[in-house]
Amino acid sequence: MxxxxxxxxxxxxxxxxxxxxxxxxxxxxxxxxxxxxxxxxxxxxxxxxxxxxxxxxxxxxxxxxxxxxxxxxxxxxxxxxxxxxxxxxxxxxxxxxxxxxxxxxxxxxxxxxxxxxxxxxxxxxxxxxxxxxxxxxxxxxxxxxxxxxxxxxxxxxxxxxxxxxxxxxxxxxxxxxxxxxxxxxxxxxxxxxxxxxxxxxxxxxxxxxxxSKSPLAIRGTKEMIRYSRDHSVEDGLNYIATWNAAMLQSEDMKLAMAAHMAKKTAEFAD
The missing domain is CATH 3.90.226.10 (2-enoyl-CoA Hydratase; Chain A, domain 1)
Structure with missing residues (x-):
């Protein structure tokens, strides 16, 4: 460090x-x-x-x-x-x-x-x-x-x-x-x-x-908040649709859904 x-x-x-x-x-x-x-x-x-x-x-x-x-x-x-x-x-x-x-x-x-x-x-x-x-x-x-x-x-x-x-x-x-x-x-x-x-x-x-949350989900959430601060609602909606076209296919979402259903805590990779 x-x-x-x-x-x-x-x-x-x-x-x-x-x-x-x-x-x-x-x-x-x-x-x-x-x-x-x-x-x-x-x-x-x-x-x-x-x-x-x-x-x-x-x-x-x-x-x-x-x-x-x-x-x-x-x-x-x-x-x-x-x-x-x-x-x-x-x-x-x-x-x-x-x-x-x-x-x-x-x-x-x-x-x-x-x-x-x-x-x-x-x-x-x-x-x-x-x-x-x-x-x-x-x-x-x-x-x-x-x-x-x-x-x-x-x-x-x-x-x-x-x-x-x-x-x-x-x-x-x-x-x-x-x-x-x-x-x-x-x-x-x-x-x-x-x-x-x-x-x-x-x-x-x-x-x-x-x-403890999905790093990819946190990353996407911060990116969208920052982007929407400086752009129109329409621009923001278009960007999140494009972003999630990839991110909704991540392993994090599968892990989160499975943990939620099983009432357990998910462990996400860095």
Whole structure:
């Protein structure tokens, strides 16, 4: 298993646990983090024994978002030419977007377990996950507006599909903080737990339940959900018909049907 400087990646049976591992910096996302998250999710995608991913933060917080020292360092690359500056900034933003696209496009379900701060870039990250769970006292904020900028790594594009357009606009325009209770009420998180220990126990139980299902069925389900988010109903129906023309012939379906009839638990290959 690869080792990282900003992440702690462990595999527990069929579940990969990815922790942002800079607790002394409130898990702020430095330059290396953005590279390592791509590498970690590439490993996850290519490792068939991993069926589900849990993303959390080491220490007292999930993440305080992008490391401001990284932004300060980027300013040193600026020139006197506006066009060239714009090209440099655009390339950098696209590179950062690719990091969370890797999470969104991962073949396996990704579950975010959130406690403490979940600010700025951390909202971009959890928006790219399949599901989100938090502690009641978690602290959320789309903080970019208070930095004099618009969020540019996925929050404004993905969050409206999770909490609705109006609520997303309120949070993005004001940058106001909200806790886990409000996050659950608006549908950003599926449920809340009273503390970090119970949060991780609950999330791991959900991850293990998903991991027990047919990997092909889970793969197809995630692919269809992602595709339908960005396409019409007609496009989505056509795609699932084509997809299942192959997948309905898999051994997994035969095993699942037989186990269901016999009231037993099916064991699926990776």
């Amino acid at each position: 690869p080792e990282y400087q900003t992440l702690l990646v462990e595999q527990h049976a069929s579940v990969a646990h990815v922790q942002i591992n800079r607790p002394e910096k409130i898990n702020a996302m430095n330059a290396l983090f953005w590279e390592e998250i791509i590498a970690a999710f590439d490993w996850i995608d290519q490792t068939d024994s991993v069926r589900v991913v849990v993303v959390s933060g080491a220490g007292k917080h999930f993440s305080a978002g992008i490391d401001l020292m990284m932004l300060a360092g980027a300013s040193h690359k600026m020139t006197t030419d506006i066009g060239r500056n714009a090209e440099i900034i655009r390339r950098n933003v696209l590179r950062l977007q690719a990091s969370f696209n890797a999470v969104d496009q991962c073949r396996k379900p990704v579950i975010a377990a959130i406690h403490g701060y979940c600010i700025g870039g951390a909202i971009d990250l959890i928006s790219a996950c399949d599901m989100r769970y938090s502690t009641a006292d978690a602290h959320f904020s789309i903080k970019e507006i208070d930095m004099g900028m618009a969020a540019d790594v996925g929050t404004l594009q993905r969050l409206p599909h999770l909490i609705g357009d109006g609520m997303m606009r309120e949070l993005a325009y004001t940058g106001r903080a909200f806790d886990g209770n409000e996050a659950a009420a608006m549908g950003l998180v599926n449920s809340i737990q009273p503390d970090h220990e119970k949060l991780m126990s609950s999330v791991m139980a959900i991850a293990n339940e998903i991991a």
